[in-house]
Amino acid sequence: MQAFDSTLKQSEITTHPPAWGAVFSMALCVVVLIASEFMPVSLLTPIAQDLGISQGQAGQAISISGFFAVLTSLLNTPLTGHLDRKPVLLGFSLLLLVSGVIVTLASNGWLFMTGRALLGIAIGGFWSMSTATVMKLVPKQSVAKGLALINGGNALAATVAAPLGSFMGQYIGWRGAFFLVIPLAALAFAWQWLSLPAMRSQPNNRARNPFRLLRNPQVAVGMSAILLLFMGQFAVFTYLRPFLEEITGVSVNSLSLMLLALGASGLAGTYLIGRLLHKGLYACLIGIPLLMAVLAVALTGLGHSPQSVAIVLAVWGLIATPAPVAWGLWLSRTLPDDAEAGG
Structure with missing residues (x-):
């Protein structure tokens, strides 16, 4: 963030x-x-x-x-x-x-x-x-x-x-x-x-003093949600290589292609999310972490299939990468006069 x-x-x-x-x-x-x-x-x-x-x-x-x-x-x-x-x-x-x-x-x-x-x-x-x-x-x-x-x-x-x-x-x-x-x-x-x-x-x-903003209960809950979201995201992302090598059994070249697909889908997601946010900001704030949790569980069950893992990672990038955009919009609406301190 x-x-x-x-x-x-x-x-x-x-x-x-x-x-x-x-x-x-x-x-x-x-x-x-x-x-x-x-x-x-x-x-x-x-x-x-x-x-x-x-x-x-x-x-x-x-x-x-x-x-x-x-x-x-x-x-x-x-x-x-x-x-x-x-x-x-x-x-x-x-x-x-x-x-x-x-x-x-x-x-x-x-x-x-x-x-x-x-x-x-x-x-x-x-x-x-x-x-x-x-x-x-x-x-x-x-x-x-x-x-x-x-x-x-x-x-x-x-x-x-x-x-x-x-x-x-x-x-x-x-x-x-x-x-x-x-x-x-x-x-x-x-x-x-x-x-x-x-x-x-x-x-x-x-x-x-950015901590003064936490006196607002809505801000405190929102910041806690942001913290949990990114903790979960990086917990998965950090150990992708060992998972893909040891569980999925892909080569280094295949690993590079999977990571590239994840990144490219993230670019697409960043472009597409703008339209969704105008229709329902809070639906995105709730739906993104829920879908990420489902995908993380799916990785554990489909981890031995390179094709399935590639699809899951591409969807992960599509959803997870634009998450900061959604929370940035939430911040601007929740703290219109303190967006910089809240960032």
Whole structure:
């Protein structure tokens, strides 16, 4: 779920010519962030074997980055809200680069997890500022286009990261696959350094405490539902490779194709869900997790059939990937004046 920087005021929305170069540099950084986040999903088995840890322990790489992402998104504005946004963004981009180096060179599980923790900080911090930053970079009438570019980078990375990691991992190893992220991270950092303007912040003290929103029972229940939804989603997604290799018995090439189909169906689902949300938001909020639960149970019963598993995963991507869009709309309707703090 995307978090938003709450230091932005309506008066801060830019009226000068759009800085599209800066927006594209941020989109590239998002691609690298999300690709780095999901890469272990398709490389779990070789990572565990090389580092001498169990697949369950290797899977915690996803949990650790997620934990630090959430923590950073909550603390970012209270701690850095008074600072110019450019050096803060560059700091998170630099952490992304450092994380890639540590993960690639990790000689044991502890170093690997340290790199993943730094990645989580980068993800949480960067995402929490992305929307407000775009609103400062482009005129009001171009904000939707700017956000579409940022989220397009997210969708692209989510689609190709896992299958590409699996494919490349069989030829250059899991370290080689992660190494490919480093030059892209360096390019994103340099591009942002050159293209991002100075963005002085005007802190909004009221918006600095996101926990105050939990006093609203509707928000508290909704946030709990979001937490459970994504816990379930990542519990399944994280261990897909061991499941497909050991239970379904697919080859690495077939694994890559299944993950690609999952990602492609997710893109289609993100496109289609807009029409469904206009007809029934709450039906989608209830129906998506119910269908995901049914599909998770179906995987346990159909796991030995590659054809059945491929179909289930494609439907999973179609339903699960657009879930954040539905909850984002719920957030905007439930907290129209506090959507950034609630994010």
